[in-house]
Amino acid sequence: MVGPDYVQPPVLTPEKFKELKRSPGKDWKLAAPRDSVDTGPWWALYRDPALDQLEEEVVLSNQNVAAAMEAYEQARTLIREAQSALFPTVSTGYSTTRQYIGAALTNSGSSTTSATPTSGASTTTTTPGATGSRGRVTAIYTPQGTLTWTVDIWGQIRRQIESDIAGAQVSAANLVNARLTAQAALATAYFNRKAAVSLKEILERTAAEYQRTLEITRNQYKAGTVSAADVVSAETQLLATEAQAINTGVAIAQYEHAIALLIGKPPAAVSIPPTPLTGYVPSIPVTVPAALLERRPDIAAAERTMQEQNALIGVAVAAYYPNVTLSADLGFTGHVPLPINPAHEFWSLTALAMETVFEGGLRSAQVDAATSTYRQSVANYRQTVLTAFQQVEDQLAALRILAKQLKVQETAVAEARKAVTIYLNQYRAGVVAFTSVVVAEANLLTTEQLALTTRQNLFLASVALIEALGGGWDKSQLPGDFAVQTGPSIFPQR
Secondary structure, three states: OOOOOOOOOOOOOOOOOHHHHHOOOOOOOEOOOOOHHHHOOHHHHHOOHHHHHHHHHHHHHOHHHHHHHHHHHHHHHHHHHHHHOOOOEEEEEEEEEEEEEOHHHOOOOEEEEEEOOOOOOEEEEEEEOEOOOOOEEEEEEEEEEEEEEEEOOOOHHHHHHHHHHHHHHHHHHHHHHHHHHHHHHHHHHHHHHHHHHHHHHHHHHHHHHHHHHHHHHHHHHHOOOOOHHHHHHHHHHHHHHHHHHHHHHHHHHHHHHHHHHHOOOOHHHOOOOOOOOOOOOOOOOEOOHHHHHHHOHHHHHHHHHHHHHHHHHHHHHHHHOOEEEEEEEEEEOEOOOOOOOHHHEEEEEEEEEEOOOOOOOHHHHHHHHHHHHHHHHHHHHHHHHHHHHHHHHHHHHHHHHHHHHHHHHHHHHHHHHHHHHHHHHHHHOOOOOHHHHHHHHHHHHHHHHHHHHHHHHHHHHHHHHHHHOOOOOOHHHOOOHHHHHHOOOOOOOO
């Protein structure tokens, strides 16, 4: 086969992630072969049965995944189309010719016999001279078969098959990537919804506390120790918080609708119990950077694209060489439809070699274009790898920093709650103005919201990290050359 054979280009790969060097052996551990993220559904790390059930439905019902599946099946059919060109094309036909000879040619009384050059069949023609003759109709029946075969001497067809096989593997990797993207999007929406439920609980609890504060101010006002302004301030604070609690319903509903879309169902068919965002992010095994090349489906797709484009260079180079076509015809002809008379057999064999001697530089331009497309795929592959390294480093840094931030914020929440208690007691004693209580309570609410946001971002960063690590997928699961040609229509899912 003419054209270059595929060799995977090298990429610059660090020995270790930068973020792992910042905290070796403390926050992260190297992935082992039996880690759960390598051997099962990655979302099982969160130990959330509701999330488990939703994630399983993504593979079954998500329409983007279904579209990617059909794209993979379509890519497999292109292989069969290309393979068909390796074999001869056989066609058959059956023709009937009816011929009328007029009376003017049959009234002479004498006749001659002539043979048809192409078929060998003979007809009788009467010369002028006979009287009372009529015209007559003759029929010729010709069953015939034709075989045509363009011999793949230079490997043009085989290079096309090689390209189509790699293209099918690209579609298979894209299918895995579509599935992983949908699963990560669902987990993100799920944790966002839980965070919105937690925010609603915080606001409702705060509103209940503000209601007690309002009762204190009313009692103080009745006792004549404070002005009506304190009561108005307490009422305003309560109503504003209640309004915020009501507003969280918008986010809760929208995240639930997003989850319904991701599992391929209408929003009316999905109802998720309101559960708050609690607990901590589970420990996530982290691979070495070199292993990332085998774990990311988008990297696998980019690598397979390089072979797909490399093979097309060979297809373009083969156009420089002559095409050799063999053809054969076999048939029979006679005046009766059946049976076939072997004596009326005719056949032909043809060998044709065609070479273009001048085309104004078309073939060299096609080879250059194919080469440039391949080089573009190499650049895209290397960029995909670099992007993968960046995404992993980003999420490792986010998890490390957010974990520290959450510890500080949880301490700040505890201190802010103490401050509210102190100021309320001092307000009852008439030591401080109500403004101090309002400021302390507002500070507590803000601090609780910030802590919740940090916890939410931690969960989202963990999902993003698992997605950046490939979600437990491995390139060995990509269907090989034989599988995409003859394997089952759907390769095994995880």
